Amino acid sequence: MLEAAAQAIGLQGGGRLQYWITRVHPTSDRIPVAAGFTPYRDLWRLRRSLPALPTTISTRPFTTADTEGFLDVNNRAFEWHPEQGGLTTDDLAAKQAEAWYDPDGFRIWEHEGRIGGFCWTKVHSDVTPSL
Incomplete structure (x- = not known):
């Protein structure tokens, strides 16, 4: 499917194709890399309880x-x-x-x-x- 998407974009003159992996595990990159994708960014979702710690930074x-x-x-x-x-x-x-x-x-x-x-x-x- 990844190769088909890349071919479809290529047939329309090219462009940028991004593939997002939402449930990441150690072998998540294997299939997209085999299809010619290059990992370029990791997205981390971080959480903390509020209120935050006291600070002297004024916003x-x-x-x-x-x-x-x-x-x-x-x-x-x-x-x-x-x-x-x-x-x-x-x-x-x-x-x-x-x-x-x-x-x-x-x-x-x-x-x-x-x-x-x-x-x-x-x-x-x-x-x-x-x-």
Whole structure:
């Protein structure tokens, strides 16, 4: 099936084909590698209980005035990432329109008057327990 998908894309002029493995075990890469795929990224889903540990790092909620600075930091940090690295103003607005978006969970850290980092929590309340 992987080879057929690659051939179909090739017949349409080429492109990029990604194969995601959701239930990973030590031999998960064997079949896709045999079909010509190259592993390039591992996705880890990490969880922790809340509230978080106390910290001296001060953050604040994202505001629309932060859009340009956020996009600059995000796109530099994720330059290599196929979905995250080229985020635009329209992409950001679309993400903020998603059901999971919580404005208070989009935190900005400033350093010397500029955005130095951010944290964007994505809580899925439609499952139990919430993720």
